Amino acid sequence: MLQAFLVALVGAGVFMESPLLGQHMLARPIIISPLVGLVMGDLKTGLMLGGELELVWMGLVGIGTTTPPDVVVGSALATALAIKTGASWQTTLTLAIPIALVAQMISLVVNSFDAIFTHYADRQIEKKNWKGIAIGQWTASVVVFFSKFIPIMIGYLVGAPVIKIIVQAIPTVIKDGLAQSGNLLPALGIAMLMQLTYDKKYAPFLFLGFALVAFLKVPMIGVAVFGLIIAYIYYQFKPNDQNEEDLL
Structure with a gap:
């Protein structure tokens, strides 16, 4: 009870x-x-x-x-x-x-x-x-x-x-x-x-996670760590609106 x-x-x-x-x-x-x-x-x-x-x-x-x-x-x-x-x-x-x-x-x-x-x-x-x-x-x-x-x-x-x-x-x-x-x-x-x-723009990241598990036998925690690193790199190198204006 x-x-x-x-x-x-x-x-x-x-x-x-x-x-x-x-x-x-x-x-x-x-x-x-x-x-x-x-x-x-x-x-x-x-x-x-x-x-x-x-x-x-x-x-x-x-x-x-x-x-x-x-x-x-x-x-x-x-x-x-x-x-x-x-x-x-x-x-x-x-x-x-x-x-x-x-x-x-x-x-x-x-x-x-x-x-x-x-x-x-x-x-x-x-x-x-x-x-x-x-x-x-x-x-x-x-x-x-x-x-x-x-x-x-x-x-x-x-x-x-x-x-x-x-x-x-x-x-x-x-x-x-x-x-x-x-x-x-x-x-x-x-x-x-x-x-x-x-979204086609982010589809490669999805297939990358699939490939890590299916072909390289990376555990889920490892995939999560890879995802975190890639997200950080993507954020750092993605131009913001101000940078795009400066380039123009």
Whole structure:
């Protein structure tokens, strides 16, 4: 019960960073999964799953009125269940997506319900009732907090034994299929991100990173160091607007 409470507190607490303190990008799998792993005593698995889930969802952005899959609930609950059941990271990736989709439906209902408090705060503004405005805002925040906290906690308490039985009952051939699907999901996430950010001007840097790993077997930390050095060199030698004017 304590672990379920802590996991739910991590997920819901990190999510509330954005509406209450401003967007610092803490409500991401690369932050949530290690924190879940830390409270469950398996930081290594949390770090691994956080990186993999971030690759899947790094290009996912809610634009306008669209509500994307709930990355917070999906990451926290999938990581917790993976550590609890001992499932492989590939199985965890395929598990995280349906969890996030179900949580997305809950978010849609909660967001519609929260409109009640928004209209209440609007009425208090007309009355210049500043205390009433604060009540409307904080009540809505509490509802949003529990909309993350409760699904994670219930999912952990109910889901762990069920998921463990399901994982043990899955035939080997299906497990192998899930493993291959899990291998493809990070590539899919990168492809989605490239659709939004790909630029021919910077494409050589992307392919350089790929070549370092594929052909020279450089570890990811080494690639990151190379990237940092190249970025610094590029910044130092890139002419700024003032230099361009002087040249003219």
